[in-house]
Amino acid sequence: MQDHQKSSLHQRDSFLWAYYFEQGSARHIDPKELQNPSQSEGFSWIHIQSDAIDAEQTMADLGLSKSVSDSLLALETRPKTLQIKGGLLIYLRGINTNPDADPEDMVSLRLWLTEKGIVSSRRKGRKLLSVQDVKNDIEQGAKINSVGDLLLEIIERVVVRISEMVDILDEELVAFETSESMDIQARQRLSAVRRQAAAIRRYLAPQRDALDALYRSNQFLTSDQAFTLRELSDRTTRYVEDLDLARERALVLQDELRNRIAEKQGMVLYVLSLVTAIFLPLSFLTGVFGMNVGGLPGIDNPEAFNVLTFSMIALVAVLGGFMIWKRWF
Incomplete structure (x- = not known):
C-alpha cells in the first residue's frame, strides 16, 4: 500500500515540480522523497496545479x-498575508504573460510558507513567468540558503515583471503625449492603456498591504531579508503611485483628444457659417430674379444680367470686408 502511494504521487497531474535546498545548493527531487522526508536541515519548494482533480x-x-489545502485550492483570491498555525499563507498576483491573455488579468499565486519550505500552487493554463524565472535561476545554479531567500526571490521576480509592465504603459503614454494626432486605433489603444492601469492597480494596492503584513509578521526572515522585503514593498507602493499617475495622464490625454476633435468640428462649423453668411444673400437674389413671373425688373434690358452679376460681386466684397474688419477670419 505504501509503495502504491509513493508511485501515485509521481503520476498525479497536480504535481508540477519539487526542489530540495541544502547548504545553498538545490536539486530536483522525486515525489517519492516527499513522503519520506530526510532529517537534514534543508528545505523544499513544491509547486502544484491547484485545479487538478487530484490536487x-x-x-x-x-x-x-x-x-491550508482549501486556501491553496481557492478559485478567487486577493493579495493578502494570513498567519495560520504552523506557517504563513500568502496570496500574490503577477502579470499575465500567457498567450492571448490580457496583462491586466493578473495571475494568482498561492504560497504556504513554513520552516520546512514553500508549497506554491497555480491553476491550469495560468503559468506565472515570475515563478518560471526563479525555477530557471535554480536550475542554473543560483544559491538559495533559506526559506526566506526563496520567498524573496519569488516576490522580487513578481515585482520585476510588474515594473516592466508599468514601464511599458509609461512609454505608451509618452508616445501618445508627443503625438500630434491620433487615429482611431491609437484612441482605442489609449483607452486600453487606461483600463490596464486601473486593473493592475486594483491588485497592486492590496498586494502592497500583503507585503507589509508579511514584513510585520517577522517570521522566517532575518533582519537583512526583512530590509529587502521592505524595499520590495516600497517599490510596489511606487508602482501603485505610477499607475495612479498613468490613469490620470490617460484621462488628461482623452480630454485633450476630445477637445481637439471638438475644436476641429467647431472650426469646420465656423467656416461653414461664414460661407453661409456670404452666400445666403446671393441665394436670395438669385432666387428672386430666377422667378418666372411678369414684372421683374430688367427683363427687357440686355444689361440687366451684367448689373446683377456685378452687384452680387460687390455684395460679396462688402460682406468679406466686414468679416475681416470684425476679425472673424
Missing part, C-alpha cells in the same frame, strides 16, 4: 491541513 489528495499526502 486535494496531493496536498493531504504532503501533510497539509484541511484549512
Whole structure:
C-alpha cells in the first residue's frame, strides 16, 4: 500500500515540480522523497496545479491541513498575508504573460510558507513567468540558503515583471503625449492603456498591504531579508503611485483628444457659417430674379444680367470686408 502511494504521487497531474535546498545548493527531487522526508536541515519548494482533480489528495499526502489545502485550492483570491498555525499563507498576483491573455488579468499565486519550505500552487493554463524565472535561476545554479531567500526571490521576480509592465504603459503614454494626432486605433489603444492601469492597480494596492503584513509578521526572515522585503514593498507602493499617475495622464490625454476633435468640428462649423453668411444673400437674389413671373425688373434690358452679376460681386466684397474688419477670419 505504501509503495502504491509513493508511485501515485509521481503520476498525479497536480504535481508540477519539487526542489530540495541544502547548504545553498538545490536539486530536483522525486515525489517519492516527499513522503519520506530526510532529517537534514534543508528545505523544499513544491509547486502544484491547484485545479487538478487530484490536487486535494496531493496536498493531504504532503501533510497539509484541511484549512491550508482549501486556501491553496481557492478559485478567487486577493493579495493578502494570513498567519495560520504552523506557517504563513500568502496570496500574490503577477502579470499575465500567457498567450492571448490580457496583462491586466493578473495571475494568482498561492504560497504556504513554513520552516520546512514553500508549497506554491497555480491553476491550469495560468503559468506565472515570475515563478518560471526563479525555477530557471535554480536550475542554473543560483544559491538559495533559506526559506526566506526563496520567498524573496519569488516576490522580487513578481515585482520585476510588474515594473516592466508599468514601464511599458509609461512609454505608451509618452508616445501618445508627443503625438500630434491620433487615429482611431491609437484612441482605442489609449483607452486600453487606461483600463490596464486601473486593473493592475486594483491588485497592486492590496498586494502592497500583503507585503507589509508579511514584513510585520517577522517570521522566517532575518533582519537583512526583512530590509529587502521592505524595499520590495516600497517599490510596489511606487508602482501603485505610477499607475495612479498613468490613469490620470490617460484621462488628461482623452480630454485633450476630445477637445481637439471638438475644436476641429467647431472650426469646420465656423467656416461653414461664414460661407453661409456670404452666400445666403446671393441665394436670395438669385432666387428672386430666377422667378418666372411678369414684372421683374430688367427683363427687357440686355444689361440687366451684367448689373446683377456685378452687384452680387460687390455684395460679396462688402460682406468679406466686414468679416475681416470684425476679425472673424
